[in-house]
Amino acid sequence: MNINDENDIGVVFRKTLGHYTVHTNGREIDCSLSSLIHKQLIFPTADPTSLRHRVQEVHEISHVDAVAIGDRVRYVEAGDGRGMIVEILPRDSKLSRPAPVPGQRVFEQVIVSNADLVLPVFAAANPTPKWGLLDRYLVSAEASELPVLIVINKLDLAWKTPGLEEEIEIYRRIGYPVLLVSAVTGEGIEELKQALQGRLSVMVGKSGVGKTSLLNALQPGLGQRVKAVSQGELGKGRHTTTHLEMFKLDFGGALVDTPGIREFGLWNIAAAELAYLFPEMTDYVGQCKFGLSCRHDQEPGCAIRKAVMAEAISPYRYQSYMNLRSEL
């Protein structure tokens, strides 16, 4: 069996525990994962091809799951519709967070790889938008150099979160596109289709904001399961989607539906570079009295604080910056 054959390359569309569905040439192959991928081989030099190919150490890789949705993988086919993933090809991009697993080591969880667009989805009401969570998504997307389209769903609801318009305006002023949609009435769905066309996009958001409903509105044939938001405890969602899956869109492109995410930590972002990930702050970084050493907190002569005072930067975004910085 020749595993270098180009025909044995596919894209991971769905993953459940230990099973990966790989799409290739219009076929679906149910793959398992080679144990080799769980290990990282350490060679004596940085370039393993330059010397004798001798493994010095074997490390367990620092991921919860080595394979992510959107990964291009090389696989070995068994012939009965099953196969084994033996190699993950280099990624163009990835959206990661620290895995919410208890334990001493923190692992990277790649939510999606090779994506072209991140769609943070929020509801106009029920559940109330958490703007701090949006800032986390935006920072993660900026760190991965991925473009963002903010989607506000449930426009059909009569009662909307107070101050919604003002908050949306803050993000529009920064330069983030914001799309107001309703999966129920179809408002804004055509614009959303145009934005998604020909791209691999990923929807992220809290449980209950209507990510799966949006997916159904975009492509009715998908027939994904949706549930009403629970009314018992603060209108939290019910976790309709419990696994990651990518859906091919008839009008071109693909969309990854993710389970509702309540916590979204920042992965591999240094405190000193955080201000660079707030686009409205980048012009002021390095302009402070203490230059790049400024933490933009209480230092005198801080250019970013001055910009907040001059209303060039939203105080809410500055507060988000300070909150995120305190975690790094």
Place this chain on the structure above:
Amino acid sequence: MRARAASFGDFKCAHCHVIVSSAHLLSGVNNRNHCPYCLWSCHLDLYAAGDRLSACKAPMKPIGLTMKKGRNKYHPEAHGELMLVHECTECKTLSINRIAADDDPGTVMAVFQESFQLAHQVHALCQEYGIVILRAEDTKLVSTQLYGRYVEIPMLNLT
């Protein structure tokens, strides 16, 4: 609008450098706003008390006292609540703040007495904010509010 930021917790006074506890049990207020020893504050709030949205963060000097109108319909002749007036040393923003349970009454009185010498411009600025700074003729009112009865107090020195 967004949820309020959590309390910043205990802090070191930017003016007298004493460590201040933010415990509600001591201060009797939810958002410890100023040092109970020197009464200096820090410019942290922007739109509402406790929002912690201000990026100024400069020290705020206590410049005087004012009365906040009370809403006690059963006691209409009550004057309301005695409040501290702070002025930001950098951006000159004014704010009024509740006097906490553990604020030193002697220092409050000293701030009140020092405010008799406030410049006309400061009074004009206060007027823009709708703040009426209490004057010497309000001494009896201030003393009653602070000590529960009128106590004649000699002029104090804040230094």
